[in-house]
Amino acid sequence: MKKRSLLFPILIIATGIIFVTRLFFLQIIEHDSSDISLNSSTIKRIYTYPERGFVFDRNGKLMVANEQTYDVKVIPNEVKPFDTLEFCKLLKIDKDYLVHKLARAKNYSRWLPSVFLSQLSKEDYAYLQEKIYKYKGFSIQRKSLRNYPHKSSSNILGYINEVNEYLAQKNPYYEQGELVGTQGIEKEYEHLLRGTKGVEYKLRNRLNKVIGPYKEGIFDTISKPGEDLTLTIDLALQEYGELLMQNKRGGIVAIEPNSGEILALVTAPNYDPNLMVGRKKSKNSVILFNDSINKPMIDRGLQAAYAPGSPFKLIQGLIGLQENVITPSSSFYCHHGYKYASGKNNFMGCHCNIVGRPIDLRLGIAKSCNTYFANVYKRLIEKYPTPQQSVTKWAEHLHSFGLGNYLGYDLPSGRKGNIPTADYYDKIYPRKTWKFPTIISNAIGQGEIVTTPIQLANMIAAIANRGHFYTPHILKKINNQNIEIEKFTTKRHTTIDKENFTPVIDGMHDVYTNGTARHVQVKGIDICGKTGTVQNYIRKNGIKYELADHSIFVAFAPKENPKIALAIFVENGGYGSMIAAPIASLMIEKYLLGTDKLKWWEDRIINTSLEKEYNKQTSIESLEVAKK
Known part of the structure; x- marks a missing residue:
């Protein structure tokens, strides 16, 4: 009984000893010799931000640099009462802004720093630096801001934005108010360009004052600058393409066939990349993104999708040869068009103006004969037992050229386009009674076929290489070291045998020697090309409004050992031979020769404005909105 009466006091004493021992261990031994979590509120982190990497073109010309800027940062729990009137005057802000930003900072974190005001000018920084000591909890953080020496390539380079709360929570590397690449190569190669920020860990005491470096700075790191990138872009060619496309809408994509390197990626209209930098960025971005008429933030080389028109006849001929429904000497007669079914409206017109004599593949390409390629397509669709089988085979060939899907290039935007399949038509026509006359528009690159300029440029690179291509890409070097990404x-490889490319390439060469582009030959260069003109209209509320056709041209040069392949789309530009073809010749001459033998054409193209056509289209669209 006596032993039992001592048990309870012994348990109390033992428990007390255990608690005291544990408290001693936590507060004395572990506090002094073990690591406090670096995320603990007793640790203050001070970041140093690296310079983002510089960006150069393929010839070493600087495209993106940095300039110093300064952010005012705040830690809400360290803020003490201060003269708000003087503070607002110093920063050129009003009291409402002050209250809003402080509330936002508290909502983000009371203990962690966040950006209160970004991108101070050097003058404002110098003035504020002398008085910042008066405002507890506020500090000035130096970081670099982008600078663009050339008013060019905005669609390629992209821009940087401040990290928002969502990204800061999603990615632990970033804190709110830091900078991150948002579009273009700034986004795609953010992990290389951003560098690594440095950090110092400071220990606070129980009064929240910094008492020195944590663990004598053994966890501190220094910042590491971002990697410098060299792009495949030829800046001189890029700027020239932008000059030729001024007052027009569309895109130019130029590729080096033997590597897949993108030489130029022009979109029109574009904007000065410096508009997306500095304190005026927010205002400018609203204007640019809300411009629903010109849409300068859309990269038309990657994101605009058009019917390919007559350039599609090239691949139609290749498939015809591969499927053995034609030979290079197979010929057809054209009587100003092709009648594909009974009835007066079932007639496809043609403007090749070759009547009364046979037209073979080479001549059909040179003169862009609709009748020739309608016959080829008819033979393709009727080769197999059912149209479904034929279209499936036809689509397989097209997909091998990279059409109808993302190419896999190293830019963060694009569209798939559309190559119609048997399933696609079976959904449109549930009774599955569709036949060749139903889909005849595909014969000349219209109908349901949709491509982007970069897909067409890649298709031409594959033709130039006689059956293979490399995935288009824009990164060439990192820190001036060549890279090899598998x-x-x-x-x-495409599904077309190498020998089948010869007659098609000969036909493309004839386009320049005696065909639709003979007026824009460049002396000393054997160019192979193909014009295209695509119907353009708006249909709303049952009314069809005819607009100027889209002007298209594809080409590569020289004929042997080609160095450049390109595609040009000019919206509402009319005949492909009158705007797109001269632009192609001028771009090729610029890249291969650096001369201006086509000076008359250069002046004409630069001074050609299509604003009246675009205003007409806008007026029609506005009229339709008013009717609704």
Whole structure:
């Protein structure tokens, strides 16, 4: 009984000893010799931000640099009462802004720093630096801001934005108010360009004052600058393409066939990349993104999708040869068009103006004969037992050229386009009674076929290489060291045999010697090309409004050992031979020769404005909105 009466006091004493021992261990031993979590509120982190990497073109010309800027940061729990009137005057802000930003900072974190005001000018920084000591909890953080020496390539370069709360929570590397690449290569290669920020860990005491470096700075790191990138872009060619496309809408994509390197990626209209930098960025971005008429923030080389028109006849001929429904000497007669079914409206017109004599593949390409390629397509669709089988085979060939899907290039935007399949038509026509006359528009690159300029440029690169291509890409070097990424150095083969390319390439060469582009030949260069003109209209509320056709041209040069392949789309530009073809010749001459033998054409194209056509289209669209 006596032993039992001592048990309870012994348990109390033992428990007390355990608690005291544990408290001693936590507060004395572990506090002094073990690591406090670096995320603990007793640790203050001070970041140093690296310079983002510089960006150069393929010839070493600087495209993106940095300039110093300064942010005012705040830690809400360290803020003490201060003269708000003087503070607002110093920063050129009003009291409402002050209250809003402080509330936002508290909502983000009371203990962690966040950006209160970004991108101070050097003058404002110098003035504020002398008085910042008066405002507890506020500090000035130096960081670099982008600078663009050339008013060019905005669609390629992209821009940087401040990190928002969502990204800061999603990615632990970033804190709110830091900078991150948002579009273009700034986004795609953010992990290389951003560098690594440095951090110092400071220990606070129980009064929240910094008492020195944590663990004598053994966890501190220094910042590491971002990597410098060299792009495949030829800046001189890029700027020239932008000059030729001024007062027009569309895109130009130029590729080096033997590597897949993108030489130029022009979109029109574009904007000065410096508009997306500095304190005026927010205002400018609203204007640019809300411009629903010109849409300067859309990269038309990657994101605009058009019917390919007559350039599609090239691949139609290749498939015809591969499927043995034609030979290079197979010929057809054209009587100003092709009648594909009974009835007066079932007639496809043609403007090749070759009547009364046979037209073979080479001549059909040179003169862009609709009748010739309608016959080829009819034979393709009727080769197999059912149209479904034929269209499936036809689509397989097209997909091998990279059409109808993302190409896999190293830019963060694009569209798939559309190559119609048997399933696609079976959904449109549930009774599955569709036949060749139903889909005849595909014969000349219209109908349901949709491509982007970069897909067409890649298709032409594959033709120039006689059956293979490399995935288009824009990164060439990192820190001036050549890189080899397997995805970009692996040949991708088409389903067309090499020998079948010869008659098609000969036909493309004839386009320049005696065909639709003979007026824009460049002396000393054998160019192979193909014009295209695509119907353009708006249909709303049952009314069809005819607009000027889209002007298209594809080409590569020289004929042997080609160095450049390109596609040009000019919206509402009219005949492909009158705007797109001269632009192609001028771009090729610029890249291969650096001369201006086509000076008359250069002046004409630069001074050609299509604003009246675009205003007409806008007026029609506005009229339709008013009717609704």
